[in-house]
Amino acid sequence: MNLLIKSAKIIDLNSKFHSKIVDIYIKDGKIDKIGKSLNISKSVNNKTQVFSAKNLHISPGWFDMHANFGEPGYEHKETINSGSLSALSGGFTGVLIMPNTNPKLDNKGLISYIKKITKNNIVDIIPAGNLTKNGLGKNMVDMYDMHKEGCLAFTDDKDSINSNKLLKIAMLYSKDFDGLIMNFPYDKSLSDGVINEGITSTKLGLRGIPSISEEIMLDRDLALCEYTKSKLHSSYISTINSIKKIRNAKRKGLNITADVCVYNTFLTDNYLNDFDSRFKTLPPLRTKNDIRAIIKALKDGTIDVITMDHTPQEQESKKIEFDNAAFGIIGLESGFGLIGKYLLPHIELSQIINLLSTNARKILKLPEIKIDKGEKANITMFDPTLEWELKYDNLKSLSYNTPFLGHKLKGKPLAIYNNKQFKKC
Incomplete structure (x- = not known):
């Protein structure tokens, strides 16, 4: 379909129209x-739809690097369809889905299956x-x-790779086809904890997860890199010393990239004082x-990407004793509203868009998205100052394990256009 967007401010550092208010056809x-x-x-x-909105901004379509859609095997938590609707509602035109499925996404047949059933989706579903x-x-x-079937990244997600030999071989092998290895640095032998090790864990009598x-494990990963x-992407970075290590590695010229979960950018372990399992996450709140x-x-x-770490969980696995509760928060639908509320006061909007869109695509070697004449239209339309409330009735996810229901957020996606389709968020 054809679309005329009226009076939109373009946020795209790679476009000559950056910061200009224009119409886009x-x-x-x-x-x-x-x-x-x-x-x-x-x-x-007569064949064109017109879209306009107050304080309308437009950017390259947002892309999330860590989404869990459950299918196949955990459709009671999320399906490809409900996850896609959640991504759309959150303003994302693409997601990298994690292989936390049953069966696991560990062969070309399952990679092919995911790509086949999502072929005509407005949201690009890329299987890791x-x-x-x-x-x-x-x-x-x-x-x-x-890789030949379209797998762009390899990871066991939060089941970190403990074998030094296996990771070394995988890194060497990935160089033959320029593949991407992603690893979450978490040495479980040092901890079987449930929250950050510190004053809060001691006060509550809960087993802690130490920063070390x-x-x-990050030291090990950087040494092997x-x-x-080879190249390596470190997932879910959460500590001050990890950041120092990645910064030093980049200065040394290592081919290293990294992401951080949105909740680790503003929530601390003090939110767990009431044993609220909705705030139980991995990595833990620090x-x-x-x-x-x-x-x-x-x-x-130093950190290249902000991820929503969308992790649906059924209520039976969250509303139980804190020690036994599952980790995770759904994040696709609330993500930008949280960023607008907590991060935009500190980081420029254009840089936020790079952290939400441009950098992830570059890391995964996806085609560059640029707002310019003749370019493929893959865009997110949004209002960065609109205040709104996250409500249960509006959630598209099959799960609702989020502590932000009823919270006032700031910044809202309004619509997306991708794959010749236009839909409002």
Whole structure:
């Protein structure tokens, strides 16, 4: 379909129209015209939908690097369809889904299956494959065959790779086809905790997850990255010392990128004083000092991506004793509203868009999205100052494990356009 967007402020550092308020005409999936007060002929206009809104902003379509959609195997938590609707509601035109499924996404057949059933989706669904068979951390998958089927990244997600030898071999092998290894640095042998180790865990009598459990494995990952001269993406970074290590690695020239969960940019472990399992996350909520370091790292480029870490859980696994409750928060629908409320006061909007869109696509070697004439239209429309309330009745996810229901958020996606389709959020 064709779309005329009226009076939108473009936020795209790669576009010559950055920060300009213009009309944008999209024809047959491509940006056909950009200018002031565009006039579309009546014959064309009959086939064109017009979209306008107060304080309308437009950017390259947002992309999230860590989404859990459950299917196949955990459709009671989320399906491809409900997850896609959640992404759409949150303003995302693309997501990388984690292989936390049953069966695991550890072979080319399942990668092909995911790509086939999502082919005509307005939201691009990119499957990440397991790095090890059944996600057990013992035997490497057939990475090359999976890569040929369209698998752009390999990870066991929050089941961190403990075997030094296996990770070394995987890094070396991935160089043959320029594949991406993603690892969550978390040494479980140092901790079987449930929240950040510190004053709060001691006061509550809960088993703590020490910062060193992240930092020791990150040291290992960085050493292997340097030794193999390969590339690595470190997921879910949460501590001040981890950030220092990544910053130093980048200065040394290592091919390392990293992401942080949105909730680790503003929530501390003090939110757990009432044993509220809705705030139980992995990595755990840390301290104010960690948050300050994360914000600085986002600003100076040490951390490349903000992820929503969308992790649906059924209520039966959250409304139980804290020790036994599942980790995770759903994040796609509330993510930008939380960023607008807590991060935009500290980070420029154009940089936020890079952290939400441009950088993730670059890391995954996806086509560059640019708002310019002749370019493929893949865009998110939003109001960065609109205040709104997250309500249960409006959630598209099948799960509602979020502590932000009833909260006032700031910044709201309004619509997306991708794959020749337009839908309001």
